[in-house]
Amino acid sequence: DAKTTQPPSMDCAEGRAANLPCNHSTISGNEYVYWYRQIHSQGPQYIIHGLKNNETNEMASLIITEDRKSSTLILPHATLRDTAVYYCIVIETSGSRLTFGEGTQLTVNP
Amino acid sequence: DTEVTQTPKHLVMGMTNKKSLKCEQHMGHRAMYWYKQKAKKPPELMFVYSYEKLSINESVPSRFSPECPNSSLLNLHLHALQPEDSALYLCASSQDRGASEAFFGQGTRLTVV
Numbered sequence: 001d002a003k004t005t006q007p008p009s010m011d012c013a014e015g016r017a018a019n020l021p022c023n024h025s026t027i028s029g030n031e032y033v034y035w036y037r038q039i040h041s042q043g044p045q046y047i048i049h050g051l052k053n054n055e056t057n058e059m060a061s062l063i064i065t066e067d068r069k070s071s072t073l074i075l076p077h078a079t080l081r082d083t084a085v086y087y088c089i090v091i092e093t094s095g096s097r098l099t100f101g102e103g104t105q106l107t108v109n110p
Numbered sequence: 111d112t113e114v115t116q117t118p119k120h121l122v123m124g125m126t127n128k129k130s131l132k133c134e135q136h137m138g139h140r141a142m143y144w145y146k147q148k149a150k151k152p153p154e155l156m157f158v159y160s161y162e163k164l165s166i167n168e169s170v171p172s173r174f175s176p177e178c179p180n181s182s183l184l185n186l187h188l189h190a191l192q193p194e195d196s197a198l199y200l201c202a203s204s205q206d207r208g209a210s211e212a213f214f215g216q217g218t219r220l221t222v223v
Contacts, residue, residue, distance in 0.1 A: 032210065034211075043200050043202070046213070085152075097155055097158075098143070099155060103152060
């Protein structure tokens with residue numbers, strides 16, 4: 001599975017959009033981009049995933065560049081409850097090793 | 111029901127004790143996972159079960175022994191642990207081994223004294 005690079009930490013003001021970047025320059029054609037988050041002392045939570053098209057659900061939007069070498073997770077109106085570690089994971093559809101990198105600690109400030 | 115339930119939530123055990131962590135899901139998922147998470151670190155995969163059979167063991171020491179009695183239950187048996195094994199142990203499940211949308215439990219906070 002391709003390696004990902006994320007900034008270790010980011011801050012965002014409450015009510016503003018949080019844009020979390022992820023670099024995955026070695027991604028291959030059959031690998032998806034997944035995002036999970038982990039709120040302090042809880043288990044990780046699935047957010048969204050995509051292959052090459054942009055995706056949106058009730059939690060977030062995922063923007064994948066045309067060359068698929070990077071992506072951005074967008075939380076459109078961040079709240080204090082969105083403070084968490086966000087993990088970007090690249091994995092094959094048949095892959096069974098959901099492997100977490102260091103992630104980005106997002107802090108939403110009032 | 112989209113929950114993965116782990117018991118107990120907290121466990122303190124001595125280095126000579128034997129204890130078990132339990133995980134249960136009723137989503138009909140056929141893949142189940144154990145992860146270990148140390149403070150301020152990402153979760154590390156330990157074991158993967160697929161259709162009740164162990165499919166991946168990430169070179170975990172034998173003092174950790176997983177068991178999958180049926181498709182809804184996953185246990186982790188602990189014996190002769192060391193203080194450095196103290197961590198948050200997370201269970202997860204997914205529809206099958208190839209599905210990466212996994213549901214995680216809240217974890218068991220284990221302290222070895």
